[in-house]
Amino acid sequence: MTRLQYTGFVLPNNVTDVINNAVEVVTACKIFFAYNSPWWKTLNLRNVVTDLPNRQTIDFGTGANGKAVLLAGYGDMDITKYWHELQNRGNNISCSNANFCPSDQVVSHMNKLMAEEFNISLGVIPSPIDGAIIFWDAPPFHGAWESWRAGYDWGVISDAILKPMAGEDLYIATGAYGPLDSSQWIEMALRQADNVIDRYF
Numbered sequence: 001m002t003r004l005q006y007t008g009f010v011l012p013n014n015v016t017d018v019i020n021n022a023v024e025v026v027t028a029c030k031i032f033f034a035y036n037s038p039w040w041k042t043l044n045l046r047n048v049v050t051d052l053p054n055r056q057t058i059d060f061g062t063g064a065n066g067k068a069v070l071l072a073g074y075g076d077m078d079i080t081k082y083w084h085e086l087q088n089r090g091n092n093i094s095c096s097n098a099n100f101c102p103s104d105q106v107v108s109h110m111n112k113l114m115a116e117e118f119n120i121s122l123g124v125i126p127s128p129i130d131g132a133i134i135f136w137d138a139p140p141f142h143g144a145w146e147s148w149r150a151g152y153d154w155g156v157i158s159d160a161i162l163k164p165m166a167g168e169d170l171y172i173a174t175g176a177y178g179p180l181d182s183s184q185w186i187e188m189a190l191r192q193a194d195n196v197i198d199r200y201f
């Protein structure tokens with residue numbers, strides 16, 4: 001990918017401050033396991049939202065070949081560190097994308113959590129045949145979505161950021177500085193892009 005370079009612009013301090021400080025990134029992680037079959041369906045188990053560290057477990061579907069994927073855990077904020085610690089221990093299981101293989105510590109810990117949340121015995125949970133663990137906590141993304149910091153007026157900034165310098169053809173169309181907590185949803189990114197086009201083109 002060709003990355004945009006901003007060398008032609010000298011951003012005034014107030015714009016730089018807004019870009020760097022008005023919002024902070026929220027980290028997140030997702031942990032997927034694949035199995036030879038959807039073992040949870042035979043036990044009549046449903047999607048779960050929990051206060052355990054995996055936070056939620058969601059049936060991600062069964063393919064035509066019968067193999068099935070479970071989003072075993074999906075959490076944000078401090079829970080991301082929790083799983084990153086576990087990922088840094090033990091050995092990775094073998095998986096189809098070497099960049100995202102979960103560690104055996106992640107697998108065994110997740111199995112204990114699933115046994116607890118589903119109220120089943122550990123023995124009925126099979127070993128995954130594949131898996132992926134993905135963190136949004138480091139470059140290039142740094143985080144999954146954004147949340148506003150105190151002291152910044154989203155009503156003003158979400159408009160001003162669209163064209164932050166009157167005399168320059170610089171436009172920032174992202175959901176990250178959208179008003180309210182809707183900045184965390186794709187609708188806000190689309191709305192901000194629409195606003196740039198409607199107002200300036």
Ligand SMILES: Cc1cc2nc3c(=O)[nH]c(=O)nc-3n(C[C@H](O)[C@H](O)[C@H](O)COP(=O)(O)OP(=O)(O)OC[C@H]3O[C@@H](n4cnc5c(N)ncnc54)[C@H](O)[C@@H]3O)c2cc1C
Pocket residue numbers: 002003004005028136143144145173174175176183184185186187189
């Ligand atoms: C795990 C996760 C789950 C989510 N779930 C949902 C959901 O269920 N529903 C929902 O509505 N939203 C969800 N979101 C949020 C949604 O993805 C974002 O709101 C949306 O993608 C924001 O769009 P954006 O255009 O502002 O930024 P992005 O989608 O991040 O797009 C920015 C783009 O700019 C590129 N880029 C960055 N720097 C440069 C550069 N220098 N040069 C060139 N290109 C560059 C990046 O590569 C990227 O492609 C989720 C996000 C995550 C991470």
